Amino acid sequence: MFETIHRIWKPGVAVYYFMPLFANVTGGVSTLLSLDSGPTQLVNLTRVTNESTRVAVRWSATGLSNGKHTLVNSPGRTSRGEVAGWGEVDGFMYIRVFLVSTTY
Numbered sequence: 001m002f003e004t005i006h007r008i009w010k011p012g013v014a015v016y017y018f019m020p021l022f023a024n025v026t027g028g029v030s031t032l033l034s035l036d037s038g039p040t041q042l043v044n045l046t047r048v049t050n051e052s053t054r055v056a057v058r059w060s061a062t063g064l065s066n067g068k069h070t071l072v073n074s075p076g077r078t079s080r081g082e083v084a085g086w087g088e089v090d091g092f093m094y095i096r097v098f099l100v101s102t103t104y
Contacts, residue, residue, distance in 0.1 A: 012064065012066070012069065012094040012095055012096045012097070013062070013063070013064050013065070013066050013095055013096070013097050014060065014061065014062040014063070014064060014094065014095040015035070015060065015061050015064070015069065015071060015092060015093070015094045015095075016057045016059075016060045016092065016093045016094070017033060017043065017057065017058055017059040017060065017071075017073075017089070017091075017092060018055050018056065018057055018058065018090050018091040018092070018093065019031075019043075019045055019055065019056075019058045019088055019089065019090045019091075020045075020053050020054060020055045020056075020090065021045055021046065021047040021051060021052070021053045021058075022045055022046055022047060022053070023046075023047040023053055025046060028044070028045075028046040029044075029045040029046050029076070029088065030042055030043060030044050030045055030046070030076030030077060030088075031043050031045065031073055031074070031075070031076040031087050031088040031089070032072075032073070032074040032075065032076050032087070033059055033071060033072070033073055033074075034071070034072045034074070035061050035069060035070070035071050035072075036069050036070055037070070040074070041059065042076060042077070043058050043059045043076070044076075045058065045076075045088055055090055055091070066096075066097045066099070069094075071092070073087035073088075073089055074087050075087050076088070
């Protein structure tokens, strides 16, 4: 059985997925992300020659409605088509918009 990570966001208009890249991993490393039950997107986390392995934004969604959003992180596939053992995550960041009502 493979684990799936679910995150339910507070109201926000953008979400960013942070991860390092992995070097010298047989078969490669990836993860699958799906926002608000939308299409699943494959995020390749395998390092290409001379590419930095530092943590950076590897996926993002912006221009979202200012409401709750659900991001599902699931195991990706190796370059051989095998399901990886877990969904990869180092961090998420979300941007909120606070609505302020003023009365004069």
